[in-house]
Amino acid sequence: MKAIALTSFGIPEVLEELEVPVPTITDTQVLIEMRVSSINPADILLRSGAILKSPMADKFPAQLPLVLGNEVAGIVKEVGEKVRHFKPGDRVMGMIPMGSYMDYVAVEEDHLAIIPESLSFEEAGAAPAVALTAWQALFEHGRLQPGQRILVQAGAGGVGHAAVQLAKQHGAYVIATARDYNHDFVKGLGADEVFDYTKVDFAAQITEPVDLVLDSAMDPSTFGSTFGTGLPGEIGKKNYSVIKDGGTYISLAAFAINQYPKVRDIDAYFFQARPNRTDFESIVRHMKENKLNIHIDETYPFTAQGLLEAYRKSEEMPKRGKIVLSKNTG
Template identity: 35%
Template sequence: MKAFVLRSYGSLRLAEIDKPLPGDDEVLVRVRATSVQPYDWHFMRGQPYIARLMGGGPGLRKPTFAVLGADVAGHVEAVGRNVTDFRPGDEVFAMPKQGGFAEYALVAAAELAPKPKNLTFEQAAAVPLAASTALLALRDQGGVQPGQRVLVNGASGGVGTFAVQLAKAFGAEVTGVCGPRNVDLVRSLGADEVVDYTKEDFTRTGRRHDLLVDIAGSRSGRACRRALTRKGTHVLVGGPGGRWLQPAGRMVATLAASLFASQRTVLTDVVRCTANKRNLMTLTELIEDGRVMPVIDRSYPFEEIPAAIAYQEEGHAAGKVVIGARLQ
């Protein structure tokens, strides 16, 4: 099969590799669409360097994963002998065991779900990692409740656009923070208030929130605590990247400082975020009900995956960057 292969850091090449065979509890998916996100270019470059020392990270001297691509949507090609929930031809979406930057991807059956009926393959490929990360940050780590005030810092990106919609679906009053060109987009997603960070610092408005989902990482932990109620929760999802420590260094410093504060600070581990079947089914229900929809910034053909990664790395995408048609 054709796949974009990472042999060494920074070098993604189109190559012919063996088509994987599903194990007993696995499903082989013929990829119709995938998506690109910061996860991919961080792994492609092996940055921040400190991540190479961590389990599940990029790998110390060479890449851990030969094929990147954390999301897939497509058709079931073959199933392992223990798999009874899926059959060839089923339309599905998931986070694959072997990456989505290929014609076929391996997925554990327990992490696979039927594709939402009202989404195209490209739309469905925008969902698994980004939406599951937002779900984890809000529901599992933020403990969001109806009527709470939630602020999403970085509301126009892949995770942020899902976080705004999910917070509204959970009954919260939502403030989104974004740049000037995305104010209308964030408002259209249901945000009750939108803060243009070029005009206003959300940490100095005097408004307090029960939950701050911090994707952009544009303010210090101390500043963010000013935007929280006395018992509020600060969920760290991401932040500006760097070659050596960031965003890991900022996250560790924020967690350490929070030990002396009344507010709670928690870290969302995006690398280990699992888009399992249960979470995907929760998202599917919200999507098919019309309460959540993926936002697509750009779509690229399969052969232009490196260009898609380069665009994602610029950090200006509003919503998701997806990969559509496969090479024939």
């Protein structure tokens, strides 16, 4: 079968199509014929080799060739002996730790959910990581309640645009940051206020403290400046300034924020989503009921050239939602 893999770390041109064996599934796994996958920020940082030069290097494999990607939507081809919720022919979406840029992917049963015919593979394949991250950050760790105030950094991005919708659906007052050209997009998702943190001091613009900050920004002023230490940078420190005493700060960028001295009794977390079928089923239900719409910025064919172009697109502005790879394109 075909896989698109890194043969060295660096620019997108290092990607190659390789022939690899079809995965052998365990008793608890499902073999998926991949139809759609997508790009996430961690894929970009791995491809470039940036993560391997950071304190997080031991959490990621470095052996080449390396197949990236962790989101998948497709058709069940085979199930393990202990699998009870899926059968061959089912349309599913889910997550794996790494390696979704392949024709066939082995996925744990608990990391999948059935997708209805009303959702395309493209919509489903763009959703798992960003929707699950937003869902668990808001409701599991953030314990967001109706009527509370939340700041979503990078409200037009993958996680951010899902979080804005979910928070608004839950009855929160939503403040978001986004570049000027994305303001109408983010307001259309439900944000009550939107600020361009590259042009104004968002902390000075927010007149009433927020209960929760979800920082999904991966731009140089946050992720880039803190990558060496994993501690909050300039934007992170401003995030603290707008959170009420005893509030919550969830960061997807500052991976050492848990070690940061506690400020005004604010609970601070570095967060990574944990796949599970129950949460995925809740996300699918929200998508089916049009309570959550994953915006697809661009779709590229599942080829080495397609993935190269997708990565190049991901480096450009403006960015909105997700970039997907599809076998239905090209």
